[in-house]
Amino acid sequence: xxxxxxxxxxxxxxxxxxxxxxxxxxxxxxxxxxxxxxxxxxxxxxxxxxxxxxxxxxxxxxxxxxxxxxxxxxxxxxxxxxxxxxxxxxxxxxxxxxxxxxxxxxxxxxxxxxxxxxxxxxxxxxxxxxxxxxxxxxxxxxxxxxxxxxxxxxxxxxxxxxxxxxxxxxxxxxxxxxxxxxxxxxxxxxxxxxxxxxxxxxxxxxxxxxxxxxxxxxxxxxxxxxxx
Numbered sequence: 001x002x003x004x005x006x007x008x009x010x011x012x013x014x015x016x017x018x019x020x021x022x023x024x025x026x027x028x029x030x031x032x033x034x035x036x037x038x039x040x041x042x043x044x045x046x047x048x049x050x051x052x053x054x055x056x057x058x059x060x061x062x063x064x065x066x067x068x069x070x071x072x073x074x075x076x077x078x079x080x081x082x083x084x085x086x087x088x089x090x091x092x093x094x095x096x097x098x099x100x101x102x103x104x105x106x107x108x109x110x111x112x113x114x115x116x117x118x119x120x121x122x123x124x125x126x127x128x129x130x131x132x133x134x135x136x137x138x139x140x141x142x143x144x145x146x147x148x149x150x151x152x153x154x155x156x157x158x159x160x161x162x163x164x165x166x167x168x169x170x171x172x173x174x175x176x177x178x179x180x181x182x183x184x185x186x187x188x189x190x191x192x193x194x195x196x197x198x199x200x201x202x203x204x205x206x207x208x209x210x211x212x213x214x215x216x217x218x219x220x221x222x223x224x225x226x227x228x
Contacts, residue, residue, distance in 0.1 A: 001025055002227050005158060005167040005193075007032045007174050009145070012055075016168065016220070025227060028158040032177040036144045038120070048111025049073060051137070053098045053126060055082035057117035060142035062086035070111070073104050076219075096219055102129035109135055120144040121173065147177060155185060163187050166194040166227060169212075170220070175205035196223050 003026045006013045010031050017027035035056050042064045050065050050072040052058070058079070065072050066088055074080035076096040083091045094101045105114055113136035116127070120141045130137050158164065167188075169175045175197065182188035195212040197203040198220070203212035215222030 002165040003028060003161060004227070005030060005164040007168065007178060008170060009033045009035050009148075011035070019220075019224065023224065023227070028164055030150055030154060030158050032148055032150065032174060032181070033145050034148050036146050038142050038144060040140045040142060042115070042140070045138075046112035047115050049105070049108045049114045051101060051105065051114055051116040051118075051126070052079050052083065053101070053116075053122070054119060054143070055079045056119065056143040056145075058082040058086045058088075060140075061088060061117050065117075071108070073101050073108075073114075075101060096217070098123065098126040099129050101126060102133055102135070105130055105135050105137070106133050112136075113138060115140060117142045145173070147173075150181070155181075159185070159187050163190045163192050165192070166196050168196050168220075168223065169202050169206070170198045170223075172202050172205050175202050179206060196226055198223060 001024050004020055005028045006016050007030055008016055013029050013031050017029060020027040037059060047068055047070050049070045050061060052061060052072055053075040055078055061072060071090040071092050072083055072088055073092050073094060074083055075094050075098055077093060080091050080093040092104060094104060116137050116139040118139045118141050169178060195206055195210050197212045197214040199218040200214055203214050206212050213226055
């Protein structure tokens with residue numbers, strides 16, 4: 001059994017904790033971010049389809065994509081699941097990376113421009129890829145991921161059993177916030193704490209002396225396999 005520090009926002013963190021418990025591990029929840037929904041209007045323009053690279057876009061899409069007669073391209077299984085749970089039937093599931101949605105979006109080029117239900121802070125890969133293929137898209141920011149500073153009591157709680165065995169780092173911002181938090185808590189800089197990063201790009205946000213690890217693919221499943 002491993003004691004695993006989970007830094008995701010509360011809703012995602014709870015789901016990750018359930019997965020860890022099912023595998024016999026002990027999750028230690030310390031959210032460093034919170035989700036803030038945004039409510040931009042869709043506008044009257046025709047829509048050929050929607051793009052979603054996060055389950056956090058599901059509430060906005062439930063209000064605007066349902067009944068629109070246009071498919072939603074979801075980055076991967078988790079996002080597709082969240083869209084179906086919100087009653088959106090026409091969902092096309094991608095393989096897991098934002099840039100992999102580009103060829104799927106290109107197949108819809110005969111339709112009207114696509115709408116990307118995006119986060120306020122995001123990587124440019126998808127939009128750059130679409131522009132390179134000449135796929136018309138307009139991005140609407142439908143949620144924001146805000147930084148959160150945990151209280152001293154919260155930090156003391158997760159460290160009460162000693163240094164965790166591992167920490168899950170699933171985004172570049174999570175890695176940056178974890179480094180900042182570690183500057184005031186030496187226990188979080190222990191070499192006994194394995195940083196398990198979603199990708200090499202996430203690992204690059206850490207001090208190399210931490211010896212970060214990442215899976216063969218940028219999926220939570222590959223990352224958790226390293227705990228074994």
